Amino acid sequence: MTWSWEVFFSVIPMIFKGLWITLGLTLACYLFAAVFGFFWVFISRLPWRPVRWLFGWLAEFIRSTPPLVQLFFIYYAWPMMPVVGVSLNPFVAAILGLGIHFSTYMSEVYRSGIESVDKGQWEASTALNLSTRQKWMKIILPQAIPPTIPMLGNYLIIMFKEVPLASTIGVVAMLHIANDYGAQYYKYVEPLTVVALFFLLLSYPSALLINKLEKKYNRRFDKKTLA
């Protein structure tokens, strides 16, 4: 097998089509993870110790086991579950699987943001007799979330690179198209190189952007309050 530029250039348009699916899936998984991440934070602040403990370990379990196995569980095993089992299409399964996996990471980001809010802010909201809702919406979250934006951006890039896992359950995105092409013409290296290049072209500039953001935010949210 030798490298063929002809194949290389001819697969670019094909794989470019898959890029949009990869991007769409990334965004969907990310939104799911971002919203579901709050669920873990919410649970971890409940006043019942056994519930906190149980969900704390559940999050740890999800975080430290392979997302690929979780994806297989949702796609192959969920329909076989008694009572709750329903067949999911690959897209939904991927959004659920990767979304839940990464929500456990997002919750850690939120948690670090919430913990970095100065203690005086909590005390002041209590002193001003704000309701729980007002305290969170008007005081805590507006200060907790912005400093975590660079970290949240980092996870977007990380998820973008994990989304090709979905090709294993049949989501026809970039990697799947490349493997299909390979199986058909026995030319794997060129399409896979194109896929790798697309990943690099998108993730490297975004990483640079995040770096810049991080520097800017570090200046703005200087740890003055913690000192």
Add this chain to the structure above:
Amino acid sequence: MSSLPDIFSTVVQGLGVTLQVLVLSIICASIIAFVAGLSRVNTNPLLRGFTGFYVEIFRGTSLIVQLFWFSYALPGLFNIHLGSDIWVAVLAISLNYGAYMSEIVRGSIQAVAVGQTEASVALNLSKFQRMRHVILPQALRMMLPEYGNYLIQILKATSLVSLIGLTDLLYYGNIYRSTHLAESPTVYVLLLVMYFVIALPLIAFTRKMESVSKKGVAS
């Protein structure tokens, strides 16, 4: 549920491969991370540029793509035969995580206060002595918690090797599932639990290292 012993005895055949890939990848990735991390703080611009290029390539593309790429390109394009697919998997995983982990090595070395370097220069320590006795001991403790986190990431990454045909835990799980469809929930829950049991010591290590790195340091 009565078939749990059956499932376990099938799946456990893949435990050896998973552990083998895990241990070899951790060793290789750590070596790569150290060499690449130290190269990136070297004064030689050529060495710095080259490792920077390596790190960005491997961090910028996806591990699963790299794994497929290596498994097809090594024998096909470069005519390199590593003897066993285990080495292809170890190569891809350790090059990928070596790149990520080299950033921790670099970051920790750069996070050591400038005064330490200045003091070592003032004390007339050689470049090697400065790194070995002053900078690294301080940088190492900063690396440890993140290092532990990456060990767990590597464990999760080992599940990908079944995609290039290695017979690991997930491979045997899929085999069993394909003949016993109704038992697939048990199969995958068991697999997840097995991965979690392997991860537990790594989680404990990470937590221990978090406390070690905080001990005796003014924050």
